[in-house]
Amino acid sequence: MTTASGLLDASDSVLLLVDHQSGLLQVVQDIAQPELRVNLASLAKAAELSGVPVITTASVPDGPNGPLLPEVFDNAPNALYVARQGEIDAWDVQAFRDAVRETGRRTVVVAGIITNVCVVEPSLSALADGYTVHAVINASGTYSDGAQRAAVDRMSRAGVVITDVEGVLSEWQHTWNRPDALDWAGLHAAVMPAYAALIQSVARAQAEVLDAEGARTELKHARQPAGA
Amino acid sequence: MTTASGLLDASDSVLLLVDHQSGLLQVVQDIAQPELRVNLASLAKAAELSGVPVITTASVPDGPNGPLLPEVFDNAPNALYVARQGEIDAWDVQAFRDAVRETGRRTVVVAGIITNVCVVEPSLSALADGYTVHAVINASGTYSDGAQRAAVDRMSRAGVVITDVEGVLSEWQHTWNRPDALDWAGLHAAVMPAYAALIQSVARAQAEVLDAEGARTELKHARQPAGA
Amino acid sequence: MTTASGLLDASDSVLLLVDHQSGLLQVVQDIAQPELRVNLASLAKAAELSGVPVITTASVPDGPNGPLLPEVFDNAPNALYVARQGEIDAWDVQAFRDAVRETGRRTVVVAGIITNVCVVEPSLSALADGYTVHAVINASGTYSDGAQRAAVDRMSRAGVVITDVEGVLSEWQHTWNRPDALDWAGLHAAVMPAYAALIQSVARAQAEVLDAEGARTELKHARQPAGA
Amino acid sequence: MTTASGLLDASDSVLLLVDHQSGLLQVVQDIAQPELRVNLASLAKAAELSGVPVITTASVPDGPNGPLLPEVFDNAPNALYVARQGEIDAWDVQAFRDAVRETGRRTVVVAGIITNVCVVEPSLSALADGYTVHAVINASGTYSDGAQRAAVDRMSRAGVVITDVEGVLSEWQHTWNRPDALDWAGLHAAVMPAYAALIQSVARAQAEVLDAEGARTELKHARQPAGA
Amino acid sequence: MTTASGLLDASDSVLLLVDHQSGLLQVVQDIAQPELRVNLASLAKAAELSGVPVITTASVPDGPNGPLLPEVFDNAPNALYVARQGEIDAWDVQAFRDAVRETGRRTVVVAGIITNVCVVEPSLSALADGYTVHAVINASGTYSDGAQRAAVDRMSRAGVVITDVEGVLSEWQHTWNRPDALDWAGLHAAVMPAYAALIQSVARAQAEVLDAEGARTELKHARQPAGA
Amino acid sequence: MTTASGLLDASDSVLLLVDHQSGLLQVVQDIAQPELRVNLASLAKAAELSGVPVITTASVPDGPNGPLLPEVFDNAPNALYVARQGEIDAWDVQAFRDAVRETGRRTVVVAGIITNVCVVEPSLSALADGYTVHAVINASGTYSDGAQRAAVDRMSRAGVVITDVEGVLSEWQHTWNRPDALDWAGLHAAVMPAYAALIQSVARAQAEVLDAEGARTELKHARQPAGA
């Protein structure tokens, strides 16, 4: 169900990861490769945590395009892989459309390489079939900044919601008041690296206070040599 | 009341400052930290000068996210703080929605860290509840330029007005023909630093003319050593 | 009359140059100052060539904001100057609105410093009064790239046409098949500096050919020392 | 026929290449000149491969603007050239409009130099005449990044679809399951240079495996000296 | 005394602040104006804390160059001001050279606006007179990045030590084991703004621990509203 | 022993990792935080692989500066930690100098945060004590690009060799003809992320060839779902 605000509802979402392949990754210029890989991993893991089904596919994985990046199945081991017979638009494949339909969900969240083809085509096709579509722009990559801006303008004008990894994570997570909050914290720290270092600094500082109070804990010595 | 032109009317505005916390500030990459802090301070002060109510909130301020930046209460001492119980979207908190509704105003001006979550979510939620929403993009911050552009595209497409600190200041101020004009000049000079130096140069140059006319004033010696 | 294509018609245009003052120029960061001044001059001159009326105004020109840049009256000597009494939005001034209305034209072309205030406010106000509005983004300037993008998004979403100096020049000029074609060529060369050097190279190369044919002309020696 | 998704259909497309001249190329600043030339060549060749008619024109090609770049006729030898008599908007020329109409196709794909004039004007004019219009932003060029963004915003807001070379190629190609797939691979490798080197690396690596298996092929020695 | 390592010794240093004037500040393009002003203030204050004498001068302060920025005397109230009679190189002024010589120190630390003139000239002149010279490149400013690089190359090649504000601060401070350590921490936090926010986050986090331990302190409530 | 070419000899090297702390990491602006952390980890691991002793230290690790980043001890578990009593220059600490001297090695390789203080000071001090010094500029970080350039210029002019992580790795590794070559390949792939994806693509492509030859191996299915 699409919310009135247009924010994502995990129970109505299905994640499409299209052509995140090691060869295609080489042409990406609008985002640093390590950043794109971390964003992809976090997105896949967030789907796993949220019970969002993941459908993935690859374009000619036996040739220069290369195999799917390991981030897909490492983080979403239950993802469904749909093979293609040369179709450029994954949505042209009956089995792919069926896989989406069978989830019963009406909001597709799409990421892929390269954005102008592998995200734009299935996004516009899904939109034409009546789905709500969110394109995760920084879990996707393309061959120039200008190409990215063109893809964003085209999709947005057609009605695709442009979003980012943190947006998807936060809307699926919805609240910190849940049992797996620490898992989500790990995802946010991965996407925003300064946050990870901040957590380390604060933990150490708090351990110091405990120590001064006569309550020295295990925490303090974590990762720190004896002489520190 | 929303004006026909869509320009802000101070008497109908309420300012929401969401999660401007010292820890979250560390992840901001789309604007320099000092610039963001000056913009936040100027926005809060402008609300104070205009009689615009300010509502603020923080996300888990006892942990790594850190306390609210002092700029909020230093400049808007009467701001209303609403605590949260883990909700990511401040608009999910009944007390927050009530606080906004009780101002009787229908235009909410929103800034926050990080933009893709703390501005996007309450902005879209308020829009769904019938408010006019202006998002102040440079009194907010997020983890990459690409993430900022995604947030802007998403909000703008949904109907949120994208604005900047100078836009808000000028629309609330409306005219230079008011008793507190000097206070407003100070805010503009803070947001646009070249303007501050310009004022100093012009003041000194005018003092020189007065001096040559036999009307030496106090102004000339301000901040200048005896030997100058 | 607005054309079906939305392209400018010189006979229906009026040009508004708002607050292009030497002091305000100092805060401009989204375009190099010399480039902005050349664009402003070319725009004013193009209005003069096209019979497009020019209306200009300044904000507190006796203080730090400084006088209007000389480019305005140097290129559009018949521009009408409208004084203000502190109003930030020029459109709040009755005499300004009257001046526009009395031209009988329904398309206003606006440029100003700073964009987020001096272009955004009169543009949205004129739009609310039923005018077609084109904002010339690179004959305007503001305090950061982010602020420019915010102004563009806001105006565009409201219905203002975003344009540039070359766009305005070419639509007003309409054809090269006119007596003052050389004057227009000068404007294009000013806005696009590489074009000016290209013209020099080609002229010299053609003179060389003439020389080889026994038809040495004056052209060849233009600007070149005897020994060349 | 326009597809429901808005993706291009080669059988309904006509390509307009407007004023890609050697002199005008000198003013281009929003894309590197070699990249623009490769994109232009790939686009022309893709039209040839797809049976998409190409119509081209030049503005005053005998003066500083210079002749059409050779990429046009080298790749689309059957392109139709329409001369102009000074008209800035190619669409003002009856013969140009007729040429488009006589193709019987309703989707025009446009690229040109400079974008703000030579793409914007015919695009908006064709749109007013009822055509679907796609503007290929990176097979076009203009005098600044700001000018490009203004052109994109203006066209997009009016209803022109903003696209890029890879988008056009992929939509016209539609599938890898076609006899001329290798020709298309060459075009993709030209537009995305990292892809070309990747193909070379993979081919060599595969040849090595074959060699170890006792099946040494010609492939291995391609381009490699005897001592390698 | 110059140390063997070439690191600064506060007891042998004298600080020269040359032409940091509000008008000249307008031409600075190689560093943001607010950053330059903070660096200047921190440098002046560090001299004050270290007992390093400060000598300052201005070029035609009654005209467009404007008065000295207040940061100089606000932070180094005992700075000696030496007037000039049009000399561009401050070192050409006998009183300036005398002022330096009378400090008895042999290492001059120089900053100024604009770098290529107001830092380069006195630095090379002082070097020729036998002084050791450190040029503080980010407490100085000039009209382009290219001009800065040229100034750095020229001075460095001649034997001037190129340094930055943090370098000077840390070498003058020498150790954290001193009574005024907190004052120095304030200077570092000013120059490196992320450090200031970090201190706030850590302090709050430590207060939380104390609270949990039953030792709630004043610290926790600093700057935080009742409801937090 | 220093080689004639000045290239590093692992048997004469000792690695100093100075103040790589989670809090100080927040101020780094001249290199992305994730890139710096990967470079630090690779450098520490390379020392471990090469038998190069590692000496590390931290500045006030109990306060905002935070604990050492885990990358240090995770990769160089035998690193020697030397505590400080407030000294800013680690070389001022007798135990630190002793630790270096006792390795018997005369080439110190230094990295640290922030470069202008924690790398510059010990590097210049070690140089004054007769050591050969290499500063690893991208395993270090500082607060601005300008500050980095100043640090590089200062150290280089004094005689410190400026180097990078790949330079150090390759000189210590010396040849691919060694038993632990795969470990080194992993380090190179970490520092240059495109290389990692390339390895994946090539491995998959080779597996495909084997398959076609009737020699299907385990390799092919690694990380790839059944349907691929």
Add this chain to the structure above:
Amino acid sequence: MTTASGLLDASDSVLLLVDHQSGLLQVVQDIAQPELRVNLASLAKAAELSGVPVITTASVPDGPNGPLLPEVFDNAPNALYVARQGEIDAWDVQAFRDAVRETGRRTVVVAGIITNVCVVEPSLSALADGYTVHAVINASGTYSDGAQRAAVDRMSRAGVVITDVEGVLSEWQHTWNRPDALDWAGLHAAVMPAYAALIQSVARAQAEVLDAEGARTELKHARQPAGA
């Protein structure tokens, strides 16, 4: 005579302007063309004001390289032009070397397009012949930023002094206490455009003061319309 400080002495300088041609200007990418032309003009004019002889030359000016830019002879009408017979290094031409030698001056100041050839070659050649050489890096231009940095490194390492236009102007001018001070102010304002606007603002502000004092002058009305 070379000064001890290495600062320029106008009476010992000769200016070489090498291959500043309209065609070659098109390949310049390391500095904006208008900025380069203004710098060239200011440098030539400064030589004229200082009595510094100017020697200029062009490479094959009859072909694509194009004629010398008019800035050379417009500002230094007495410049000596030396023709070449295909020599790439102007210093290979006997007449060129003689022209320099006959000035009797021993410091050559060189600028040219493109830097890596037309500045590097004569600079290194003149150095080998015993001259002191200053290369004016921003009155020269080349085809990429990387190429510029390579040229600077090479020349600097060989002993050429790297300088900029403002450096040359200020050293030749030496003092503001000279009859032609206003002419020099004009050159500085041309090179640093913000300075020009500043002068206008200050002049207007001073005129306002005079007016308030009952001493209205001509100055006030300069360039300002009646209604202002």
Add this chain to the structure above:
Amino acid sequence: MTTASGLLDASDSVLLLVDHQSGLLQVVQDIAQPELRVNLASLAKAAELSGVPVITTASVPDGPNGPLLPEVFDNAPNALYVARQGEIDAWDVQAFRDAVRETGRRTVVVAGIITNVCVVEPSLSALADGYTVHAVINASGTYSDGAQRAAVDRMSRAGVVITDVEGVLSEWQHTWNRPDALDWAGLHAAVMPAYAALIQSVARAQAEVLDAEGARTELKHARQPAGA
């Protein structure tokens, strides 16, 4: 023989092309891949034209590093290939050193991928063996801008001359007054793409003049359709 000026003498040069392989090319980030390939091709061709011997080598060309780029042998078909047995520094290979020595030339010109390893190591090694060394920085590539700057600083400080492709071409060519001048023009146009378009414009413009003079030539119709 090394010239007094340090400019290259083709008769004393030998060109080393080290590890320009299709796989290694993927990690290059400090220069666009197409630009690097064009520079490599031009350098190899210039050696061919100048009679400069070329020696090339590759690192593990059977694995992910990939085969040598075709630009090497396409342009320098007589290049000598020296295989390696895992040595990282090509200079460690006796056959490589012998190949250089046997040319009898004492100036080595080096380019390679990646710069910090494949250029730095043989350059410093050759220098230690008494050769003069020029490193061609933009015919080489590495993994970040910072890594490039570190490599340049290190080599330059050690005595390697830093140069660029245009510098090498121009010094080897020496004069335009030679039979193969057109071949050299082609190389310059390849390295500086704007120059190529300029030549086309000028040729067309000259053809137009001839036409007007009654001397229509073949040139005019080159590449231009009938209707132009």
